[in-house]
Amino acid sequence: MKMIFKVSVERCIACGKCELACAFAHGSEGRPAKTRINIHRRGPELGTPVVCFQCDDAACVAVCPTEALTRNRETGAIDMVRERCILCRMCVAACPFGNMLWDETYHCVQKCDLCEGDPRCVPFCPTGAIAWVPVEEAARPPQPLDREALVLEGGV
Amino acid sequence: MMPTLHINGRRVTVAEDATILDAARAASVHIPTLCQFDGLEPWGGCRLCVVDMSRESWDDDWFKVVTACNHPVEEGMTVLTDSERIVETRRVVLDLLLARCPETPLVQRLAREHGIEKTSFEPNPEPDDCILCGLCTRVCDHIGVSAIASVNRGWGREIAPPFHQAPPDCIGCLACAEICPTDCIPYSTSSSRREIWGREFEMLRDPKTGEAVITKEQAEHFARRSGVPLAYFETSDTSKRREMAKTFEKLQVVK
Numbered sequence: 001m002k003m004i005f006k007v008s009v010e011r012c013i014a015c016g017k018c019e020l021a022c023a024f025a026h027g028s029e030g031r032p033a034k035t036r037i038n039i040h041r042r043g044p045e046l047g048t049p050v051v052c053f054q055c056d057d058a059a060c061v062a063v064c065p066t067e068a069l070t071r072n073r074e075t076g077a078i079d080m081v082r083e084r085c086i087l088c089r090m091c092v093a094a095c096p097f098g099n100m101l102w103d104e105t106y107h108c109v110q111k112c113d114l115c116e117g118d119p120r121c122v123p124f125c126p127t128g129a130i131a132w133v134p135v136e137e138a139a140r141p142p143q144p145l146d147r148e149a150l151v152l153e154g155g156v
Numbered sequence: 157m158m159p160t161l162h163i164n165g166r167r168v169t170v171a172e173d174a175t176i177l178d179a180a181r182a183a184s185v186h187i188p189t190l191c192q193f194d195g196l197e198p199w200g201g202c203r204l205c206v207v208d209m210s211r212e213s214w215d216d217d218w219f220k221v222v223t224a225c226n227h228p229v230e231e232g233m234t235v236l237t238d239s240e241r242i243v244e245t246r247r248v249v250l251d252l253l254l255a256r257c258p259e260t261p262l263v264q265r266l267a268r269e270h271g272i273e274k275t276s277f278e279p280n281p282e283p284d285d286c287i288l289c290g291l292c293t294r295v296c297d298h299i300g301v302s303a304i305a306s307v308n309r310g311w312g313r314e315i316a317p318p319f320h321q322a323p324p325d326c327i328g329c330l331a332c333a334e335i336c337p338t339d340c341i342p343y344s345t346s347s348s349r350r351e352i353w354g355r356e357f358e359m360l361r362d363p364k365t366g367e368a369v370i371t372k373e374q375a376e377h378f379a380r381r382s383g384v385p386l387a388y389f390e391t392s393d394t395s396k397r398r399e400m401a402k403t404f405e406k407l408q409v410v411k
Contacts, residue, residue, distance in 0.1 A: 009404045040401030048401035063382040065299040066195030084195035086295055087334040089369045090378050093360070093389040098396030102369055 002076065002135045005119060007049050008142035012129035014039050014047025018121035025120035026110070034103060036112040037121050037130070045147065049130055052099040052112035054078050060091035060100050060111075077114040085109065161233040176207060176224040176235055187224050187237055188246065188266065191289035193335060196298055198226035201290050203249050204266075208236040221245065243270075251275055259283040262338050285340035288313060292332035292341060300381060301327055304353065317353050327373040328357035362392035369393075 019035035026036065039047040054077050061069045061078060068084035069091060071077075085108070092100045092109060101110045112119075122132045127145055160169045161179060168183040175198060180187045190202035200223035208219040212232025219236065236242065250267045255277035257263045267273075292315055293305050303326035307316050317323035328350050333341040343352040347368045350357040359368035360375050375389040391399075 007404075009408050038397055040398055042401070042405065048404045050397045050400050050404075059384045059388055063378050063384050065378075065381075068195055081194070083193075086193075086195060086299075086331045088299070088329045088331045088374070090329075090374070092393060093370045093375065094378070094382075094384050095393065096388050096396060097400045098393035098398075101393060 003117070003132055004076075004135050004138045005051065005054075005114065006131045006133050006138045007051065008129050008131070009048050010129075010142050011127045011145045012039065012047040012049055013045045013127055013145075013147075014041045015045075015126065017124040017126065018049060018130055021121045021124040022112075025115060034101075034105065034110070036099075036101060036110050047129075050097070050099065051130075052078070053097060054112075054114070059094040059096055063090045063094040065090070072113075075114045075117040077112070077117075079113055080109060080111055082108065157231070159229050159231040159233070161229055161231070161235060163235040164237055170229055172229075174229050176209065176222070176227045176229060176233075177205060179229050180207075180224060180235070180237065185237055188269075189225060190266075190287060190337065191291060192225045193291055193295075196291070196294050198223075199290055199294060200226045202287070204246060206242055206245050206249075208239045208242055210234045246270055247272060251277060253287055254279075256280050257284055257287055257338070260285045260287070260338050260340075263287060285338045286315060287338060288315070289337060291335045291337065295331045295335045299329065299331060299377075301325055301329075301377065303327070304332060322355035323353050326353055326355055327377045328352055328355070328371040329374045329377075360389060362390075362395050365392050365394055367392035367394060 016039060018037050019039060022035040022037050023031050037049055037051040039049050041047050058078055065088065066084045066086055068081045069078050070081060072079045087108065089102055089109065092102045099111065103110045119132050122130055158169050158171060160167060163180050163183045163185050166183045166185065168179050170179045170182050177187055177192065187205050187207065189205045191199050192205065203223065205224040206221050207224045209222045209227065210219045211230060247270050250270050251272055253263050254267045254272060254275040258275060258279040288306065290306065296302055296304055303323040304315055304317050306313055308314060317326065330343055330345065330352060333343045333352060344350070347361065347366060348359055350359060350371055357371040357373060360370055360372045361368040370389065375386060379386040379389065
């Protein structure tokens with residue numbers, strides 16, 4: 001069964017749990033600034049999670065001079081083979097969606113690798129704004145989020 | 157047909173186009189390397205990966221010394237990575253390297269791992285960190301730039317741009333400096349300027365945020381080479397994510 005990363009902008013409350021989970025899962029010192037999934041915050045409790053699309057015809061792959069970016073057949077992710085990377089940062093500049101990230105601390109390129117087929121950010125999302133679902137389910141429109149109920153639930 | 161060979165007595169089957177080094181890795185046999193890099197063509201320059209090899213048709217006690225990184229595998233091959241003469245050959249290579257680079261931590265560590273604390277030759281009076289592994293020139297050739305090369309020979313051999321002048325072909329990608337195992341190529345970089353091999357580069361800066369990861373020359377070179385439109389490189393990842401998020405907002409089905 002082919003799984004896909006589904007993002008429902010409608011349901012994101014910009015809590016940042018996915019960013020934190022990602023930063024911890026990838027050993028980037030748990031700093032949310034070093035996450036591979038980024039929430040664009042556009043208002044109070046309104047966010048848009050932006051994460052790698054694992055494009056079929058990807059600009060990062062096309063531009064890489066050493067074929068360090070390869071498709072993982074099992075997970076469908078474009079994986080970074082660090083042993084082949086020459087750190088030229090062309091993929092960072094080429095990605096039209098800004099999902100290839102330069103990590104100055106570790107001096108390397110970071111990208112979403114779908115955590116070997118089990119994205120760690122997904123179980124932490126409290127509203128289901130991000131989900132890891134079979135392809136057939138991905139086209140289903142998302143359920144609207146009752147934001148009022150959410151505020152009460154949190155306890156003022 | 158996938159060839160099967162024996163490495164230090166371990167049986168291993170690998171792909172037809174594999175090298176002895178690939179096979180050794182598959183068999184979990186460690187072979188030290190210096191000039192090898194997975195993303196580049198093997199070169200066999202550092203001579204550290206030497207192994208004893210015998211073909212199936214040869215006499216059982218007949219072995220030849222070859223470099224593992226670029227020697228293709230063959231059905232029925234026997235490989236030894238720790239025979240007496242291989243251990244000795246490696247020690248000589250490291251002894252010589254330590255004489256050339258007596259103060260380089262990487263060389264010191266490798267030499268120590270092979271039982272050499274001090275070089276038995278006269279140490280270089282002008283210690284150098286460059287081990288002449290050729291990774292920098294090979295990576296530069298590989299990306300289609302060839303701005304630097306090895307010049308002179310013997311003891312005077314070094315890596316340099318043509319005529320020791322700022323190289324006109326350099327695109328400032330820093331691949332040479334990044335790949336260097338001893339970090340001996342100096343450079344400086346910021347979001348506005350980059351300097352390497354005595355040449356200054358202007359960075360391709362995001363018009364809004366001012367961030368930059370590549371130079372203008374780099375963008376032009378790679379756009380031509382890969383067919384990715386130049387426009388893709390002109391904004392930073394932060395700006396592109398912001399644009400993407402705005403597009404997503406407009407696409408919302410339920411408000």
